Amino acid sequence: MDNQINILIVEDHLSYAQGMQFLLQQNPKINEVNIAIDRNEALAKLEKNAVQIVLLDLQFDTTEYDGFTIAKKIKQLYPEIKIMVLTQHARKGHHRRLFDECAVNAYLDKKLGIEETYLAIDEVLKGNTYIDKSIQQILDIEEFMKISSREREVLEELCEGQIQKQIADTLSISPKTVEVHVRNLFKKFRVKNSTELIARYIVYRNANRDTNTEMRLPFKK
Amino acid sequence: MDNQINILIVEDHLSYAQGMQFLLQQNPKINEVNIAIDRNEALAKLEKNAVQIVLLDLQFDTTEYDGFTIAKKIKQLYPEIKIMVLTQHARKGHHRRLFDECAVNAYLDKKLGIEETYLAIDEVLKGNTYIDKSIQQILDIEEFMKISSREREVLEELCEGQIQKQIADTLSISPKTVEVHVRNLFKKFRVKNSTELIARYIVYRNANRDTNTEMRLPFKK
DNA sequence: AATTCAATACGGGTTTTCCCTTAATTTTTG
DNA sequence: CAAAAATTAAGGGAAAACCCGTATTGAATT
Numbered sequence: 001m002d003n004q005i006n007i008l009i010v011e012d013h014l015s016y017a018q019g020m021q022f023l024l025q026q027n028p029k030i031n032e033v034n035i036a037i038d039r040n041e042a043l044a045k046l047e048k049n050a051v052q053i054v055l056l057d058l059q060f061d062t063t064e065y066d067g068f069t070i071a072k073k074i075k076q077l078y079p080e081i082k083i084m085v086l087t088q089h090a091r092k093g094h095h096r097r098l099f100d101e102c103a104v105n106a107y108l109d110k111k112l113g114i115e116e117t118y119l120a121i122d123e124v125l126k127g128n129t130y131i132d133k134s135i136q137q138i139l140d141i142e143e144f145m146k147i148s149s150r151e152r153e154v155l156e157e158l159c160e161g162q163i164q165k166q167i168a169d170t171l172s173i174s175p176k177t178v179e180v181h182v183r184n185l186f187k188k189f190r191v192k193n194s195t196e197l198i199a200r201y202i203v204y205r206n207a208n209r210d211t212n213t214e215m216r217l218p219f220k221k
Numbered sequence: 222m223d224n225q226i227n228i229l230i231v232e233d234h235l236s237y238a239q240g241m242q243f244l245l246q247q248n249p250k251i252n253e254v255n256i257a258i259d260r261n262e263a264l265a266k267l268e269k270n271a272v273q274i275v276l277l278d279l280q281f282d283t284t285e286y287d288g289f290t291i292a293k294k295i296k297q298l299y300p301e302i303k304i305m306v307l308t309q310h311a312r313k314g315h316h317r318r319l320f321d322e323c324a325v326n327a328y329l330d331k332k333l334g335i336e337e338t339y340l341a342i343d344e345v346l347k348g349n350t351y352i353d354k355s356i357q358q359i360l361d362i363e364e365f366m367k368i369s370s371r372e373r374e375v376l377e378e379l380c381e382g383q384i385q386k387q388i389a390d391t392l393s394i395s396p397k398t399v400e401v402h403v404r405n406l407f408k409k410f411r412v413k414n415s416t417e418l419i420a421r422y423i424v425y426r427n428a429n430r431d432t433n434t435e436m437r438l439p440f441k442k
Numbered sequence: 443a444a445t446t447c448a449a450t451a452c453g454g455g456t457t458t459t460c461c462c463t464t465a466a467t468t469t470t471t472g
Numbered sequence: 473c474a475a476a477a478a479t480t481a482a483g484g485g486a487a488a489a490c491c492c493g494t495a496t497t498g499a500a501t502t
Binding site for chain 4: 443444445446447448449450451452453454455456457458459460461462463464465466467468469470471472
């Protein structure tokens with residue numbers, strides 16, 4: 001069962017697809033790797049062959065369709081197939097469309113090493129989503145840069161240990177609104193709860209703050 | 222009512238006490254400032270004069286008593302009097318004894334500016350406790366250095382957004398035990414909840430980590 | 443030997459967070 | 473100007489956190 005993984009690469013740059021095909025075939029867990037260079041070939045091959053994973057490029061030379069429409073079509077026809085999107089340039093707008101509209105399972109940079117691709121395959125087969133670290137960083141920072149002022153206020157209050165009700169009082173808004181801000185921040189930072197949110201916020205706040213910020217601690221370890 | 226504040230300074234270094242007396246008298250809210258240079262004089266003056274605040278030095282030249290015993294005696298006789306402890310060298314052991322055994326209301330560094338002393342007076346009169354920032358930092362770091370390994374594991378899991386039940390699973394202990402660790406960490410860091418705990422933990426973890434730690438972010442703002 | 447402290451665990455109750463939904467108003471942006 | 477975000481708000485319910493105890497064990501310290 002474990003070495004029965006069949007993969008379809010959907011990618012109009014044949015040489016890249018063949019290189020990836022070769023690399024994937026080195027993994028004993030992977031049974032068969034096919035290539036489709038356009039939308040129609042992809043749908044035709046999905047009809048004939050049972051595959052568990054589609055590796056999908058986002059950019060196609062044609063203007064007829066793109067990775068998004070292909071992803072949606074495949075998910076509509078075969079909801080159980082895991083779609084792993086490859087991209088040259090990660091964009092947060094793409095990311096949002098991919099996961100919200102197209103329900104893809106992974107978002108990977110084309111420069112990714114093969115080992116991490118294997119890891120990503122394992123994760124999506126387990127039912128998890130996977131975003132590789134370099135993409136994650138770009139997305140994080142793009143998102144971080146556009147935290148609204150209200151959201152930043154909420155974050156700073158959370159760091160002080162204020163509970164939602166208290167934050168609502170100091171900002172003179174409803175506790176329910178504070179809750180919405182917190183929930184939107186969960187999405188932006190892609191975290192599960194407040195503690196993880198604050199952990200990530202502090203790290204990025206420290207990393208991105210101006211260099212003239214004084215260090216308040218009297219000594220270093 | 223507001224400018225009826227009477228203060229007793231208990232301090233065996235007269236010149237320091239007199240300087241403090243002068244400074245405090247500049248504040249229109251403060252009515253009278255007296256000085257006692259030893260334990261007996263302090264108790265005698267408390268009997269005669271109604272004071273709301275005692276400014277107490279921790280170190281005395283005699284070995285008969287110290288600031289701790291005086292604080293306990295005063296709180297025993299006049300529980301409503303707020304005791305603000307002054308120290309030259311903050312120690313976490315002192316801090317713990319002061320707040321747990323002696324129930325003092327503030328812990329201040331002698332080097333503190335007068336404005337922050339006024340602020341501390343306001344806070345203790347409101348019923349809050351006050352610890353000045355420089356002392357707080359020393360205490361924080363002393364505490365940070367002696368987080369138990371179990372506590373550190375819990376902290377790291379919290380940063381990853383794991384909930385107490387999940388942490389219990391990964392550490393193979395009861396969720397109730399995880400809860401205890403978290404509550405002990407609240408005390409050590411003197412925070413109100415998990416979000417504030419993580420905010421402080423990350424700041425100190427970053428401040429105290431080795432300099433050869435690579436910065437993972439690709440660019441700075 | 444005695445004390446302290448870290449780590450373990452349980453019970454019971456209150457508070458807060460978190461999730462799902464819907465929706466109006468304002469601001470920003472293309 | 474129209475579309476897209478941001479900000480505002482609400483209700484209901486499940487899950488998690490938090491607070492108050494008590495208690496046992498083993499290891500370290502005095």
